[in-house]
């Protein structure tokens with residue numbers, strides 16, 4: 380059953396790639412308005428990525444727009460045969476890192492202070508909760524937690540855990556080998572885990 | 586696989602990025618190894634919370650805002666017509682005339698003396714040429730008398 384659904388997923392992705400390239404060729408032939416189809420298709424993913432990376436809705440909204448404009452301007456450099464979504468993620472990843480570098484890095488509070496203030500909510504988010512009623516609050520908490528990771532670790536965690544890219548796609552976006560993806564992912568996860576260790580230790584001792 | 590090798594591969598197991606054989610081996614191992622089972626569980630909780638997030642949303646007007654920022658296809662660019670008078674011609678003519686004018690002015694102030702000018706000049710009556718069969722004395726020509734010598 381799982382294998383069938385996996386194959387269906389691969390097929391869906393391949394079809395998506397074929398559709399994308401058709402639209403892109405149309406745009407390159409002069410049909411500017413066809414780009415709205417691309418924006419509509421990838422809007423949620425790009426905005427979600429920007430929000431997870433930048434943890435500020437206004438910055439994320441602007442960044443997502445800029446990413447689509449950059450992609451449009453570079454569309455003639457997109458190579459048919461590769462996946463448009465990974466190409467777009469690559470632009471998004473580079474753009475968000477730029478935004479983070481330009482933005483002030485001053486943290487308003489330390490990680491310890493955040494845990495002190497929001498500890499119970501963080502614990503509920505990771506350990507006890509399955510609740511989806513407080514989705515907005517949880518989203519805010521997640522982006523806040525992610526913002527305490529160095530941008531290098533944050534990029535790969537968001538691409539893997541929020542955007543659910545495969546190792547192969549990650550290698551394409553980050554322009555590195557699969558082994559490098561595994562190593563980078565392991566380091567980033569270790570960092571996030573160590574930040575949350577306190578809650579898991581408490582849970583284990585309960 | 587040893588406990589250490591399995592521990593290193595737990596996240597790949599979680600990511601479903603292992604071969605069937607490796608998966609089976611790890612599944613068997615965590616049944617009996619509490620440390621590996623806990624480590625896997627811990628990551629599944631963290632990953633689960635991240636995956637439950639609903640950050641991906643479309644917003645009204647986003648597509649339109651992006652499209653507004655994309656330049657419209659350029660209007661037909663008028664093909665530049667070949668000019669009848671090239672750009673350099675007018676200043677060149679100006680300089681040409683200026684040089685000519687200066688030349689004319691200078692020539693007017695210092696008329697050139699040529700053989701033709703003299704020969705064809707409208708000679709006044711007083712200085713008519715007198716032709717004489719005799720060769721005049723040199724002294725007479727020079728306007729001096731014997732007394733002067």
Ligand SMILES: [Zn+2]
Nearest residue numbers: 588618620621
């Ligand atoms: Zn073990």
